[in-house]
Amino acid sequence: MSGKHQHFKGPEVSCCVKYFLFGFNIVFWLLGAAFLAIALWAWAEKGVLSNISSITDLGGFDPVWLFIVTGAVMFVLGFAGCIGALRENTSLLKFFSVFLGLIFFLELTAGILAFVFKDxxxxxxxxxxxxxxxxxxxxxxxxxxxxxxxxxxxxxxxxxxxxxxxxxxxxxxxxxxxxxxxxxxxxxxxxxxxxxxxxxxxxxxxxxxxxxxxxxxxxxxxxxxxxxxxLQDNLIVVAGVFVAIALLQIFGICLAQNLVSDIRAVKANW
Structure with missing residues (x-):
């Protein structure tokens, strides 16, 4: 009988998935912070921050809101994805995948409605x-x-x-x-x-x-x-951009769900 002991390797968290998801989200986190910084700078230049009531006084659309909304969503999602992956926090990872899935569903719904109600x-x-x-x-x-x-x-x-x-x-x-x-x-x-x-x-x-x-x-x-x-002249390019964004979102959701499954499998062996 051999004196060698056999070691059975249990389930483990994939380092590739973990750090790829972390890197994937830190870019969006930093971009979100940059968008918010640009928006606050624009409002400061216009004196909005010194007179908050003036935000609602504008007669038309304030483009700064695009930076505020986009930056806030990217910042929150990037934060949840980064910290969730780094700390192996299933709650943050679930929040990330559910929120990203909701955005994907809203984009899909908006696209369908825009086609049906184009007039x-x-x-x-x-x-x-x-x-x-x-x-x-x-x-x-x-x-x-x-x-x-x-x-x-x-x-x-x-x-x-x-x-x-x-x-x-x-x-x-x-x-x-x-x-x-x-x-x-x-x-x-x-x-x-x-x-x-x-x-x-x-x-x-x-x-x-x-x-x-x-x-x-x-x-x-x-x-x-x-x-x-x-739009008609650039339909292929526009469609390609939307498909790329959709695939990026699906990819992020799959990575997060894969990492959650790995973490659960490791915890089940404790």
């Missing part, structure tokens, strides 16, 4: 753009967002330049004393390739011209139609 979504997009056209001068971040959208999609207003009549600075009423009366923001202007610095006054009085003349100076197509066209 309603189009109306809401139109309402959203027009509502924020009214508040164009009320918030610098909103102004930059609208300018970026109009420049990127080569558009002006929700359905056309005349949507800028909704803004008190650009409307064509005789009582409007603004120099921008009957004009449009510079982001509506057709860009001259020879100009390095944009002419911020290029949209002045442009809507006093005939519609055919306007086409030489500004974009006359609305942003709703241009956004739809952009």
């Amino acid at each position: 309603w979504i189009k109306d809401q997009l139109n309402f959203f753009i027009n509502n924020n056209v009214k508040a164009y001068r009320d918030d610098i971040d909103l102004q930059n967002l609208i300018d970026f959208a109009q420049e990127y999609w080569s558009c002006c207003g929700a359905h056309g330049p005349n949507d800028w009549n909704l803004n008190i600075y650009f409307n064509c009423t005789d009582s409007n004393p603004s120099r921008e009366r009957c004009g449009v923001p510079f982001s509506c202007c057709v860009k001259d390739p020879a100009e390095d610095v944009p002419n911020t006054q290029c949209g002045y009085d442009v809507r006093l011209k005939l519609e055919l003349e306007q086409q030489s100076y500004i974009y006359t197509k609305g942003c709703v139609g241009q956004f739809e066209k952009w």
Whole structure:
């Protein structure tokens, strides 16, 4: 009889899964913290932090909320995933996988509803753009967002330049004393390739011209139609991005559940 003793190896937690999940989440944790820091800095620059009530005073959408919500979700999920994996805490890992699963379900539901009720979504997009056209001068971040959208999609207003009549600075009423009366923001202007610095006054009085003349100076197509066209032209890329995000979420859920199973198996042998 051999004097050697046989050692039976019991279940153990996979180091690969544990540290991969940790590394996977620390990136999102740090990104979430960065998003929150950017949002707080933006609000500090606008004086919102010194006057909290001004958060609800904005007439339109404040883009900083995108950073706040995205950063908060990424920070919470990243924290739960990191600490849960590092400390082998099944409660945090379950929270991580359930929360991530809920987000995935909401994204899937939103995608299906957007396809089924696309006409309603189009109306809401139109309402959203027009509502924020009214508040164009009320918030610098909103102004930059609208300018970026109009420049990127080569558009002006929700359905056309005349949507800028909704803004008190650009409307064509005789009582409007603004120099921008009957004009449009510079982001509506057709860009001259020879100009390095944009002419911020290029949209002045442009809507006093005939519609055919306007086409030489500004974009006359609305942003709703241009956004739809952009989606159709880039459908494969957009779909690919959403599929990649979905696979990333499923991968994270599987890693967390696998680690929970390993931890339970080890504890069952104690």
